[in-house]
Amino acid sequence: xxxxxxxxxxxxxxxxxxxxxxxxxxxxxxxxxxxxxxxxxxxxxxxxxxxxxxxxxxxxxxxxxxxxxxxxxxxxxxxxxxxxxxxxxxxxxxxxxxxxxxxxxxxxxxxxxxxxxxxxxxxxxxxxxxxxxxxxxxxxxxxxxxxxxxxxxxxxxxxxxxxxxxxxxxxxxxxxxxxxxxxxxxxxxxxxxxxxxxxxxxxxxxxxxxxxxxxxxxxxxxxxxxxxxxxxxxxxxxxxxxxxxxxxxxxxxxxxxxxxxxxxxxxxxxxxxxxxxxxxxxxxxxxxxxx
Amino acid sequence: xxxxxxxxxxxxxxxxxxxxxxxxxxxxxxxxxxxxxxxxxxxxxxxxxxxxxxxxxxxxxxxxxxxxxxxxxxxxxxxxxxxxxxxxxxxxxxxxxxxxxxxxxxxxxxxxxxxxxxxxxxxxxxxxxxxxxxxxxxxxxxxxxxxxxxxxxxxxxxxxxxxxxxxxxxxxxxxxxxxxxxxxxxxxxxxxxxxxxxxxxxxxxxxxxxxxxxxxxxxxxxxxxxxxxxxxxxxxxxxxxxxxxxxxxxxxxxxxxxxxxxxxxxxxxxxxxxxxxxxxxxxxxxxxxxxxxxxxxxxxxxxxxxxxxxxxxxxxxxxxxxxxxxxxxxxxxxxxxxxxxxxxxxxxx
Amino acid sequence: xxxxxxxxxxxxxxxxxxxxxxxxxxxxxxxxxxxxxxxxxxxxxxxxxxxxxxxxxxxxxxxxxxxxxxxxxxxxxxxxxxxxxxxxxxxxxxxxxxxxxxxxxxxxxxxxxxxxxxxxxxxxxxxxxxxxxxxxxxxxxxxxxxxxxxxxxxxxxxxxxxxxxxxxxxxxxxxxxxxxxxxxxxxxxxxxxxxxxxxxxxxxxxxxxxxxxxxxxxxxxxxxxxxxxxxxxxxxxxxxxxxxxxxxxxxxxxxxxxxxxxxxxxxxxxxxxxxxxxxxxxxxxx
Numbered sequence: 056x057x058x059x060x061x062x063x064x065x066x067x068x069x070x071x072x073x074x075x076x077x078x079x080x081x082x083x084x085x086x087x088x089x090x091x092x093x094x095x096x097x098x099x100x101x102x103x104x105x106x107x108x109x110x111x112x113x114x115x116x117x118x119x120x121x122x123x124x125x126x127x128x129x130x131x132x133x134x135x136x137x138x139x140x141x142x143x144x145x146x147x148x149x150x151x152x153x154x155x156x157x158x159x160x161x162x163x164x165x166x167x168x169x170x171x172x173x174x175x176x177x178x179x180x181x182x183x184x185x186x187x188x189x190x191x192x193x194x195x196x197x198x199x200x201x202x203x204x205x206x207x208x209x210x211x212x213x214x215x216x217x218x219x220x221x222x223x224x225x226x227x228x229x230x231x232x233x234x235x236x237x238x239x240x241x242x243x244x245x246x247x248x249x250x251x252x253x254x255x256x257x258x259x260x261x262x263x264x265x266x267x268x269x270x271x272x273x274x275x276x277x278x279x280x281x282x283x284x285x286x287x288x289x290x291x292x293x294x295x296x297x298x299x300x301x302x303x304x305x306x307x308x309x310x311x312x313x314x315x316x317x318x319x320x321x322x323x324x325x326x327x328x329x330x331x332x333x334x335x336x337x338x339x340x341x342x343x344x345x346x
Numbered sequence: 347x348x349x350x351x352x353x354x355x356x357x358x359x360x361x362x363x364x365x366x367x368x369x370x371x372x373x374x375x376x377x378x379x380x381x382x383x384x385x386x387x388x389x390x391x392x393x394x395x396x397x398x399x400x401x402x403x404x405x406x407x408x409x410x411x412x413x414x415x416x417x418x419x420x421x422x423x424x425x426x427x428x429x430x431x432x433x434x435x436x437x438x439x440x441x442x443x444x445x446x447x448x449x450x451x452x453x454x455x456x457x458x459x460x461x462x463x464x465x466x467x468x469x470x471x472x473x474x475x476x477x478x479x480x481x482x483x484x485x486x487x488x489x490x491x492x493x494x495x496x497x498x499x500x501x502x503x504x505x506x507x508x509x510x511x512x513x514x515x516x517x518x519x520x521x522x523x524x525x526x527x528x529x530x531x532x533x534x535x536x537x538x539x540x541x542x543x544x545x546x547x548x549x550x551x552x553x554x555x556x557x558x559x560x561x562x563x564x565x566x567x568x569x570x571x572x573x574x575x576x577x578x579x580x581x582x583x584x585x586x587x588x589x590x591x592x593x594x595x596x597x598x599x600x601x602x603x604x605x606x607x608x609x610x611x612x613x614x615x616x617x618x619x620x621x622x623x624x625x626x627x628x629x630x631x632x633x634x635x636x637x638x639x640x641x642x643x644x645x646x647x648x649x650x651x652x653x654x655x656x657x658x659x660x661x662x663x664x665x666x667x668x669x670x671x672x673x674x675x676x677x678x679x680x681x682x683x684x685x686x687x688x689x690x691x692x693x694x695x
Numbered sequence: 696x697x698x699x700x701x702x703x704x705x706x707x708x709x710x711x712x713x714x715x716x717x718x719x720x721x722x723x724x725x726x727x728x729x730x731x732x733x734x735x736x737x738x739x740x741x742x743x744x745x746x747x748x749x750x751x752x753x754x755x756x757x758x759x760x761x762x763x764x765x766x767x768x769x770x771x772x773x774x775x776x777x778x779x780x781x782x783x784x785x786x787x788x789x790x791x792x793x794x795x796x797x798x799x800x801x802x803x804x805x806x807x808x809x810x811x812x813x814x815x816x817x818x819x820x821x822x823x824x825x826x827x828x829x830x831x832x833x834x835x836x837x838x839x840x841x842x843x844x845x846x847x848x849x850x851x852x853x854x855x856x857x858x859x860x861x862x863x864x865x866x867x868x869x870x871x872x873x874x875x876x877x878x879x880x881x882x883x884x885x886x887x888x889x890x891x892x893x894x895x896x897x898x899x900x901x902x903x904x905x906x907x908x909x910x911x912x913x914x915x916x917x918x919x920x921x922x923x924x925x926x927x928x929x930x931x932x933x934x935x936x937x938x939x940x941x942x943x944x945x946x947x948x949x950x951x952x953x954x955x956x957x958x959x960x961x962x963x964x965x966x967x968x969x970x971x972x973x974x975x976x977x978x979x980x981x
Contacts, residue, residue, distance in 0.1 A: 085789040091781060095859065096798040099805065101825065102813050114823045163708035170701035178709070180972055183908075185716040187964040189916030189937045192957035193715075195950055196722035219715045224909075226708055239431035242398050247445035247496070248419040251700060257444070261435045280806040282919040300808045311816055311823075318809040329804040330797050337800065340860060341867045341905075 099326075105315035113311040128316035135313075136299055138320060145295040146324070147210055148285075149278040152217035153271050156225050159218075161267070164229035165255065169241075179227065186223040190283045201288055208290040216288060217278040225270055228339065232266030233259070269339030272332055279325045296321040349374035349532055350395070350500060355404035357387075357394055357556075364390050366556040367404070372500075372534070372549075377526050380536045381543040382553035383579070388536045389504055391553070395534065396502055397421050409499055424493035425502040428509065430485045432477040438464075438488050439473040445496045463494040466525070483514045490522075494529070503535040507542065519545060540580055544568070552576050574685035577611055583642060583654050587611040587681070592651050595627065599678045608688065609681040616674040617655035619643055619663060626670035629653065631663050645671060720961065726954035746955035750943070753952075758931035759939040762846060763963075766853070766935060767914045773854040774910065775903055778861030783895065785862075786869040796863070803859045811923035814852045815841065845925045845933045852920050857913075861906045868902035869895065908971055915964055936960050 105113050107124035132138060167175050197216075198207075206212035236259065244258045285297040300321055303314050329336050350372040357365035365387050372378050380388040393399045395406065397418035406414045413421050424445075433441050439460055446456045464470050467487045477485055486506060493501055506522075507515045523546055526533055537543060543550045544564040551561040552575075560572040564580075571577035578584040587609050590597045596610040620626070629645035632652070643655045643663060653671060663669055680688045727747065730740050750756065785795060805813075818825050819840040827837030840848040872894070880890050916937055921927060927934040927942060934942070940960060944953035 081789060084784060084787065085791070088785050088789060088795055089791065091784070092795040092798040095855070096801055098813055098818060098855070099801050101817055102809075105817065159707045159711060162704035166701040166704035172701075178705075182708075182712055184965065184968040184972065185712050186912050187915065187968045188716065188961050189918075189940075189964065191916065191918065191937045191940045191944075192723065192960045192964075193719035194941070195726065195944055195954060195957070196719035199722070200718075219711060222708065222711060237429075237431070239427050239429055240433060242418075243425070243427060243431035243433070243492075244444070245398070245418040246396060246423065246425045247492075248448045250419060253448055257448075258433065276804055280804070282806060282808045283916070297806065297808055300806065300812065303812065314812060314816060318806075318812060322805050322809055326801060326804045329800055333797055333800055337796070337863050337867065340803070341864050 102315050103319055105312060106319040108312050108315075110310060110312045113315070128312040129320065131313050132317045132320060136302065136317075138299065138317075141294055141296045141299045142320075142324070144210060144213075144289075144293055145279055145297075148214045148217055148293075148295060149275045152214045152221065152278050153274045155214070156218045156221050156274060157267065157271060160222060160225040160229055160270075163226050164233055165259065167226075167230050168233035168236075169259075179230065182223045182226055186220075190220075194287060198287065207288060208292045208294075210293045213285060213289050213293055213295065216284045217281060220281070220284070221274040221277055225274055228270040228273070229263075229266065232263055232270070235266075236262055265335070265338070268332075269335045271339075272328070272336045273339035276325055276329060276336070349376075349409055350534075351405075351407040352395070353405045353407070355391070355394060355406065356402050357390060357399065358402050364556050365394065368556075368558055370551065370558065370561070372532065374532055375530050377533045377535065377546060377548045379543040379547035379550050380534065380553055381538065381540055381550055381579075382559075384538065385555075386553040387556040388538075388553050390556075392425075392502055392504055392534060392536045395500075396423055396425050422499045423502055424496045424498040424500075425504065426486075426489045426493055426506045428505045430477075430489040430509075432485055432488055432492075434477050437474050437476055438469060438480070438491075441477070441488055442492045442495050445492070459495050459497075460491075463491045466494065466528070467491045482510055483518065486510065486518060490525070494525075499532065501531050501533040503533065505537055506535075507537070507539070522546060540582070544580070550580075552579060570687070571679065572687055574609060574611070574681045574687075577679060577681070577687070581613060583614050583656065585611045585613045585679070586617065586653050588651050588653075590680075592649055593647075595625065596673060596678055597680070599673055599675055607683045609685070611679040611681065612673055612677060614642065614654045614656035616677040617653055618672045618674070619645075619655055619657065619661060619669050620672065622670045623672055626672045629669055629671050631665050631667050631669055633665055634661070634663060636660070643669075645669065647671070723954045723957050723961075726950055727958050729951060731951040731954070732949045746951040747959075749949075749952045750955040750959065753939070755927075755931045755934050755939050755942075759934045759936050762931070762933060763915075763935040763937070765846060766850060766917065767911065769850045770853045770857060770914055771907055771910055773850070774857045774861040775906060777854075777858055778865050778906070779896075779899060779903075781858070781862040782865030782869055782899075783891075786866055799859045799862060801859070802856050805856065807856070807917075807919035808923055810852055810856050811920040814848070814855075815924045819848055841925055842929060845929060849917075849920055849924070849933055852924075853914070853917060857910060861910075864902050864906055865899055868899055872898055904971075911967055911971060915960075915967065936963065 104120075106128055107126070108119065108122055109125060109127060112119050112122050167179065201207045201212055206215075240262075241254060241258060244254050249257065279296075281295070282297040282301075285295045286301055289295060289298060291298070299317055303310070303317050350370075352368050352370040352372075355365055355368040356363070368391060380391060382388050390399065394401050397413070397416060401414055404414070405412060408421065408423075433444065436444065442460045442463060443456045446459065451459075460473070461470075464473060467490060469484070469487055469491055472480060472484060472488075477488070480488065486509075489506070503522075507518055510518060519542060522535075526546075535542070535546060547564055549561060550564050550567050552559040552567065554575055559579075560567060560576045562570075567576055567580050571580065574587055578587055588596070588611075590608045590610050593610055596612060622628070627647055629647050631643060631645050633644040635642040635644075640656055640658050641661050643657075643661065645653050645655065647653060655671065682688050728741060728743065730745070781799075785792060785799075802810075816824070821827050821837050821839040821842075824837075826840070830837045838844070876894060877890065880894060885893070917935065918937060918941065921933055921935065921938050922941075925933040927938050936956065937960060940953050940956040943949050943956055947953075
């Protein structure tokens with residue numbers, strides 16, 4: 056303990072002897088960090104800006120930074136397409152697929168984390184590697200299956216697809232999370248007379264809520280942004296916001312403002328969620344990279 | 347009849363034979379301490395008794411019941427973990443009442459029991475706090491309280507004091523001793539600290555490499571160790587043990603026939619520094635440690651054998667000086683080639 | 696210990712994954728061996744390896760293979776290198792770091808299709824796009840990215856989207872570094888470069904493998920960006936294996952050939968997964 060204190064004192068003194076250098080470094084880092092952050096964010100910013108312009112302003116050269124904003128483009132988009140319908144589909148499919156996925160993944164991850172066998176690691180690798188196949192590889196069989204069962208262009212169909220898509224990573228994330236639980240606390244619960252169900256209900260679940268939330272968030276983001284299956288298995292009825300965007304991708308002309316408005320409306324909800332829960336989201340994103 | 351009976355308990359971790367056949371009988375109300383060096387299997391043995399690891403061979407009986415195959419939750423044992431293992435998302439009250447809640451006890455009864463335990467451990471003001479808000483010593487008391495509330499058949503302690511600082515350790519040690527006197531509960535306590543073993547135990551079990559080296563009351567182990575390992579493990583600084591051939595005088599004092607290839611031992615407090623006498627040996631002082639209450643002197647005999655002596659008088663010798671060592675008659679231990687005791691101090695064996 | 700319970704818990708998950716990966720695989724296997732074109736209705740006669748032959752000798756095949764690897768490795772390289780650099784930059788506290796993190800997450804949250812459209816129209820358009828405007832400002836002729844450097848354009852788009860992900864993972868990994876180790880190194884007189892080489896980068900090894908693993912999953916199946924911007928062209932310049940399969944299936948309506956291609960993609964993916972799993976296996980499970 057005292058060794059730590061002395062070393063801290065020594066470091067502090069070392070820093071104090073070059074304060075100017077330290078301050079300069081801090082300023083330089085702050086400037087650089089902000090520069091790159093703003094640079095990375097800029098395209099989104101520009102997109103947002105353009106959504107409030109008129110079509111004429113949107114393609115003005117040189118590009119306009121200052122203008123009177125208008126909501127015209129948003130109104131046009133709402134008039135042209137059923138935005139709310141698509142948004143609702145996106146919301147429904149993301150939320151339900153994530154919830155369903157968790158219902159399957161949590162028990163599986165729990166089983167692998169707390170009752171590991173020799174085959175557990177192999178199983179984990181199999182689960183993860185099943186995710187590697189590009190969707191396009193399974194497109195035809197699945198399309199034909201869906202057609203056969205009448206699931207094309209249904210919300211249920213899309214929900215199931217999203218769930219299956221995210222399941223491997225969900226299992227892996229939850230597994231890593233559950234392994235982090237201190238073993239002794241679970242042993243204490245067992246000594247206190249807890250059965251397996253008690254252990255799960257009173258100890259494991261409450262302590263892993265954070266990890267579950269992070270996993271859920273990441274998977275929701277992925278479901279929301281999913282474009283491949285929504286375009287191929289969905290249509291006007293069950294189409295998600297990906298459909299809305301797809302309808303703008305054919306070059307009808309330079310309707311940039313409307314395109315930006317539509318894009319903004321498509322990405323805004325999930326971005327807001329991501330910003331709001333950024334801490335949890337980052338935790339989910341770190342995918343067990345950090346012990 | 348024995349309260350807790352271990353019969354030929356064995357445990358394997360893969361190929362490693364961690365516990366090699368332990369037989370032990372523990373009476374009701376006894377405070378038994380498992381002590382031994384790192385890796386000797388004391389914690390493993392505790393966990394086997396607790397049911398946190400399965401027993402590979404042998405049987406375990408508690409109060410007449412065979413609990414060898416029972417899961418931990420049904421053994422009616424309580425354990426205080428080294429890291430306390432408190433439930434971080436529950437308050438102190440909830441931590442202490444968890445077991446009772448699981449058992450379906452009425453909340454009025456729970457309240458009563460928790461309050462009583464909290465009173466004994468002086469935790470009354472902390473009942474609504476979470477573990478995060480407590481100090482190390484307080485958390486430890488909550489861990490103990492959690493066990494007391496359950497009124498189990500046996501208390502199990504796994505090195506509970508090792509995470510506390512020195513002062514708190516002494517204080518808590520006394521509290522545990524008092525608690526045992528008040529509650530009279532059967533206790534098994536694991537530690538690597540032999541001071542804890544000596545002060546807390548009714549009976550000490552010394553373990554090495556998965557086997558019991560000796561068990562008995564603390565003083566029994568101190569005065570009449572069964573072998574060299576126990577002799578040197580119990581007591582600090584440890585007993586001076588040298589090959590008999592190197593110190594024939596000591597062998598003579600032990601009073602036994604020439605076991606020329608064995609070892610002789612004598613505890614530091616029975617070695618005296620002083621002027622030359624008929625039966626003294628010349629030595630050079632290597633190092634002096636003055637602890638205030640006593641002085642430890644590390645000396646080297648002419649044949650390069652190092653002897654530690656311990657005396658309550660302040661001494662004026664300095665490193666490098668020459669002095670003379672005498673050994674108190676009747677306190678010499680004699681070990682054979684394999685380390686087993688042939689002749690002990692105080693006339694035993 | 697109840698043996699049945701763990702297996703029961705695992706069953707739904709394993710079943711779901713097995714069904715969704717094995718069943719399509721078997722069906723694809725079947726289709727790849729028969730003549731199945733939506734343009735020629737009739738019996739599916741056994742084609743043997745003809746579909747494979749067709750797929751591999753297609754003019755698009757070799758360019759697609761090359762493009763797939765170039766795309767994947769470029770994006771991985773850019774995101775890891777820049778991600779580590781950015782991660783190191785924002786690792787130590789500075790004013791406004793919380794906001795910087797929010798800004799940094801944002802590209803990850805954008806829909807790939809929107810990402811593509813955004814870049815195609817707003818940034819890369821040779822007349823009205825921002826890049827063009829900026830070049831004009833500096834007196835240079837604007838580049839028509841999607842015609843002249845299409846693959847590079849796709850690489851830029853995808854890197855932009857995945858850089859934040861890599862950066863945040865590295866930042867989180869850096870935060871978990873043992874501070875005492877760094878202090879000891881400082882006291883030993885280590886320069887920043889030396890600390891970088893001997894402390895930071897080895898610690899990031901595990902994080903890098905996770906980043907590579909996750910990115911590989913998504914990069915192999917990049918679709919929306921190519922579909923929306925270049926449609927695989929000009930020529931075969933931005934066709935990847937994935938896109939080529941799509942073209943065969945939904946544009947040429949040749950399910951047989953597409954299935955052959957799909958099997959090849961599966962093979963490719965498994966080879967990649969195998970190597971990657973070997974590399975990260977030690978890092979992944981301790």
